[in-house]
Amino acid sequence: MAPGGLIAVVTGAAQGLGRGFSEILLQNSVKVALLDANEAAGARVKEVFDKQFGSDKTLFLKCDVQSEEQLRVAFQKTKETFGQLDIVCNNAGIIDEKNWEKAVSVNLLGTVRGTYIALEHMNRHTGGQGGVVINVSSMAGLGPILSSPVYTATKHAVVGFTRAMAASSSVSGYGVRFNVLCPAFTQTDMLNALRSPERAGQFSHLVDAAQTLTEKFGILSVSEVAKSFLQLVTDETKNGEALMIHGKGSQYVSFPSL
Numbered sequence: 001m002a003p004g005g006l007i008a009v010v011t012g013a014a015q016g017l018g019r020g021f022s023e024i025l026l027q028n029s030v031k032v033a034l035l036d037a038n039e040a041a042g043a044r045v046k047e048v049f050d051k052q053f054g055s056d057k058t059l060f061l062k063c064d065v066q067s068e069e070q071l072r073v074a075f076q077k078t079k080e081t082f083g084q085l086d087i088v089c090n091n092a093g094i095i096d097e098k099n100w101e102k103a104v105s106v107n108l109l110g111t112v113r114g115t116y117i118a119l120e121h122m123n124r125h126t127g128g129q130g131g132v133v134i135n136v137s138s139m140a141g142l143g144p145i146l147s148s149p150v151y152t153a154t155k156h157a158v159v160g161f162t163r164a165m166a167a168s169s170s171v172s173g174y175g176v177r178f179n180v181l182c183p184a185f186t187q188t189d190m191l192n193a194l195r196s197p198e199r200a201g202q203f204s205h206l207v208d209a210a211q212t213l214t215e216k217f218g219i220l221s222v223s224e225v226a227k228s229f230l231q232l233v234t235d236e237t238k239n240g241e242a243l244m245i246h247g248k249g250s251q252y253v254s255f256p257s258l
């Protein structure tokens with residue numbers, strides 16, 4: 001699929017990976033609604049993108065993915081502004097083992113909310129034009145990070161949820177593809193959260209072990225992960241795939257067939 005002319009929504013777009021995913025879409029002539037709970041960071045990234053790509057190519061919308069109402073309004077504004085919706089990336093995520101219910105709310109429930117609202121807009125059975133949803137999991141969606149059990153659980157859940165949505169979509173003929181991205185450690189502010197004894201809560205004594213894992217796996221750049229993201233968006237043969245990205249490149253995960 002040639003992405004030029006398509007319209008995207010990216011959550012958690014104000015910095016880090018979400019910003020990188022938005023940038024690679026803009027470089028490929030996709031218009032992007034940038035959703036983020038952090039209004040100041042959102043305004044800053046919008047200003048940078050305005051200079052790079054032109055002010056009509058993006059829209060910043062303050063949106064906390066914990067709020068169904070805010071997500072609904074943001075999707076509606078995107079449709080009203082750009083006229084259509086083709087690509088949704090549910091990327092917003094946090095590590096917080098102390099306030100672990102918040103981590104579940106952002107990482108898992110936020111992804112489910114964003115996916116269901118995306119489907120309402122894109123489902124061919126309800127007047128949509130089809131499209132693609134990319135959910136952002138992690139290597140922690142495939143194996144454990146010992147200082148972050150709830151983060152690990154939410155990311156495993158995002159993998160399972162996305163694969164189930166893909167299977168349901170292909171059987172139901174929604175015309176929407178669903179894929180999940182599983183990057184290894186990437187150079188963003190999230191690495192500070194991973195190293196933070198405060199965020200590790202009762203597992204603060206294991207933060208050094210998590211640090212050792214980053215040394216073992218290496219640290220990816222945002223642009224490396226963004227290239228794999230674009231591959232999942234554009235390759236129309238991919239539905240229900242989990243793409244793992246690590247220091248040695250990227251590979252599709254093979255799961256046991258049930």
Ligand SMILES: NC(=O)c1ccc[n+]([C@@H]2O[C@H](COP(=O)([O-])OP(=O)(O)OC[C@H]3O[C@@H](n4cnc5c(N)ncnc54)[C@H](O)[C@@H]3O)[C@@H](O)[C@H]2O)c1
Binds near residue numbers: 014015018093136182
């Ligand atoms: N950095 C890594 O090592 C790494 C590796 C694998 C997966 N991931 C995943 O990538 C995604 C992006 O993380 P990142 O590394 O760019 O982190 P980041 O902290 O740099 O950026 C996260 C962005 O999400 C926004 N956000 C947080 N809570 C939100 C909410 N409730 N509603 C809306 N926006 C919210 C933040 O304001 C921020 O702009 C996350 O889902 C994360 O789990 C990160």
